[in-house]
Amino acid sequence: MRSLVLIGHGSHLNPQSASSVYAYADLLRSKGLFDEVVEGYWKEEPSLRQVLRTAHYTDVTVIPMFISEGYFTETVIPREMGLGHQGPVPPQGVARSIGGRTVRYTLPYGVHPRMAEVILERAREAYPDLNPADTALIVLGHGTTRNENSNKIVYQNAERMREGGHFAEVHALFLDEVPKVTGWQEHVGAPNVVLVPFFASEGWHTLETIPEDIGLTGEVTVFEGGANGTQTVYYSKPVGTHSAVTEVILQLAEDARGAAAQGGDIDRSHQDAWDAFVRLAEQTVRIGEVIVRPTEGMFEIRHALDEGRANESLVTLVTPEGLRDQVRLDEAGEFRPVHTLRNLPRGWRAVLSTAELRRAVHLLYPAVIEESYAHHHHALRCTPWNATARRQTGIYAKVQKATPQQVEHVAKDVCGGCMKTRLWADEPLHQTFFGGVPGAIPCAEACTLLVAEVREEVSGKRGAAASPSHD
Ligand code: SF4
Incomplete structure (x- = not known):
C-alpha cells in the first residue's frame, strides 16, 4: 500500500499554476497504480508542511514536479517536509523514516533521461515534416543565477539530442x-x-514572455531578412505538459521503491481521524463554512448558507475534482490560495459516495481533518513564528527582520479573513468541530501566504501590485 505525493510550486496569485500537477495526479489516479495520489505545494494547500499528514499509507513516495534540480528540489522541499536532507539528491533518491512513515524522495521528473524523448515528441508535434537535414532544434530553458544545476539539464538534453542526430x-x-x-x-x-520550451507548465513565460521576447506571432512564425535568410520558427508546447511525463513519474516512483518492495500499511492516526469524521458526517456535521450530511446512501456537502435552498437551484457536483474546481475561486472570481479563508462561494452541492468523501473534504479543506483531530487529542505540534521565520531562506530570509508588531499587523489583515485560530501565536482554541464548534480549526504554523505578506511588509512594498516574480 503506497501513497504517491506529487509536489508542485503552486501560486498565491494564479489559479492555473497548479493545473499541470492536478492533471498528472488525476491521470495517475485513473491508472490505479497507486493506492493513493495526493498533491502538495509550496504556495498552496496542502502545504509542504502539511502534506505528509494527509497521506493515508505509511509508504510514501514524494516526487517533485519540477523541470530541473535546483533551489526548490534541493533546499526548499526537503527542508519544509522535514526530510533531514539538503543538497543534490542521489539518482536512487533519499529514504527517511518520519513519524512512522517511510518517505522516499526522488529526483524531479525533468532530469529523467526519458525527457529527451519528450523533447523529440514535442518537436515532431510542432513540425510534423521535420527533416533532420534542414532543421535546427532550440531547447529553451529558463536560466537562473541562483543554482547552476537548473541549467545543467538543458545542456544535457541538448547534448542527447545532438547525439541522436x-x-x-x-x-x-x-x-x-x-x-x-x-x-x-x-x-x-x-x-x-x-x-521547445523546457518548462514545466503552460503559463506566463510560455504564453507571453517567450513569444514577446523573440517576436513569435503564433505556432509558426516566418522571419525574413536575417543574416541567414528566411527562417521559419515552429513553437512547441512545453515539455512538462506532455502526457508521456506520467510514464517518467511512474519510472521514478518505481526506482525509488528500492529494497522495500512490500509497501506499507494504513497509517493509523490518519485512519482514526477520518473514521471519526465520517461518524460525525453520518449524523450531519458543520465544518468551516459547509455542512456535510448523509443522503440516500451518499453524502452531500453544501455551503451552510445554502441550507434550505432547493436542490434544483444549486449546481450539483458529482466528483471530488468537480468540487475542487468549483471552490478554487471566490464569488468575485478571485483565487483562493488558502482554503479556510471565509470566502467559499455558494450555489453548489456535492453528492459523493463514502469512498469519495475523504478526497472531497481533503480538496475543500486540506489537512483540516487530520490537524483538527490531532488538536482534539492534544497531539498537534505548533511552530511559533520565530521558528518559521528562522527556517526561511532565499528571498524570504528577510522575514527574520520583522518585528512582532509587523507580524501582528500583517496577521490581522491576512488571518482576519481566515477561519483558523493561530495556535502559533498563542491564540486559545479549546474545541474544534470534533468537539461541536463548526468554525474552530487550528492553525499550527504560519502559512506561506502570511510569510509572503510579512516579507512585503518588511520590504515596504505591502499593498503594491503583486508581480509574478513575487509569487
Ligand atoms: S497563517 Fe493565518 S491565513 Fe494562514 S492559515 Fe493560519 S490563520 Fe489562516
Whole structure:
C-alpha cells in the first residue's frame, strides 16, 4: 500500500499554476497504480508542511514536479517536509523514516533521461515534416543565477539530442541568461527551427514572455531578412505538459521503491481521524463554512448558507475534482490560495459516495481533518513564528527582520479573513468541530501566504501590485 505525493510550486496569485500537477495526479489516479495520489505545494494547500499528514499509507513516495534540480528540489522541499536532507539528491533518491512513515524522495521528473524523448515528441508535434537535414532544434530553458544545476539539464538534453542526430543543429538557449534566446538568429543557421520550451507548465513565460521576447506571432512564425535568410520558427508546447511525463513519474516512483518492495500499511492516526469524521458526517456535521450530511446512501456537502435552498437551484457536483474546481475561486472570481479563508462561494452541492468523501473534504479543506483531530487529542505540534521565520531562506530570509508588531499587523489583515485560530501565536482554541464548534480549526504554523505578506511588509512594498516574480 503506497501513497504517491506529487509536489508542485503552486501560486498565491494564479489559479492555473497548479493545473499541470492536478492533471498528472488525476491521470495517475485513473491508472490505479497507486493506492493513493495526493498533491502538495509550496504556495498552496496542502502545504509542504502539511502534506505528509494527509497521506493515508505509511509508504510514501514524494516526487517533485519540477523541470530541473535546483533551489526548490534541493533546499526548499526537503527542508519544509522535514526530510533531514539538503543538497543534490542521489539518482536512487533519499529514504527517511518520519513519524512512522517511510518517505522516499526522488529526483524531479525533468532530469529523467526519458525527457529527451519528450523533447523529440514535442518537436515532431510542432513540425510534423521535420527533416533532420534542414532543421535546427532550440531547447529553451529558463536560466537562473541562483543554482547552476537548473541549467545543467538543458545542456544535457541538448547534448542527447545532438547525439541522436535528429537535427542539423541543436542549441541550448535561455530566457534569463546567456546564451539568450533573444539572440537565436546569431546561433542558428538552418532555415527551419523548432523551439521547445523546457518548462514545466503552460503559463506566463510560455504564453507571453517567450513569444514577446523573440517576436513569435503564433505556432509558426516566418522571419525574413536575417543574416541567414528566411527562417521559419515552429513553437512547441512545453515539455512538462506532455502526457508521456506520467510514464517518467511512474519510472521514478518505481526506482525509488528500492529494497522495500512490500509497501506499507494504513497509517493509523490518519485512519482514526477520518473514521471519526465520517461518524460525525453520518449524523450531519458543520465544518468551516459547509455542512456535510448523509443522503440516500451518499453524502452531500453544501455551503451552510445554502441550507434550505432547493436542490434544483444549486449546481450539483458529482466528483471530488468537480468540487475542487468549483471552490478554487471566490464569488468575485478571485483565487483562493488558502482554503479556510471565509470566502467559499455558494450555489453548489456535492453528492459523493463514502469512498469519495475523504478526497472531497481533503480538496475543500486540506489537512483540516487530520490537524483538527490531532488538536482534539492534544497531539498537534505548533511552530511559533520565530521558528518559521528562522527556517526561511532565499528571498524570504528577510522575514527574520520583522518585528512582532509587523507580524501582528500583517496577521490581522491576512488571518482576519481566515477561519483558523493561530495556535502559533498563542491564540486559545479549546474545541474544534470534533468537539461541536463548526468554525474552530487550528492553525499550527504560519502559512506561506502570511510569510509572503510579512516579507512585503518588511520590504515596504505591502499593498503594491503583486508581480509574478513575487509569487
Ligand atoms: S497563517 Fe493565518 S491565513 Fe494562514 S492559515 Fe493560519 S490563520 Fe489562516
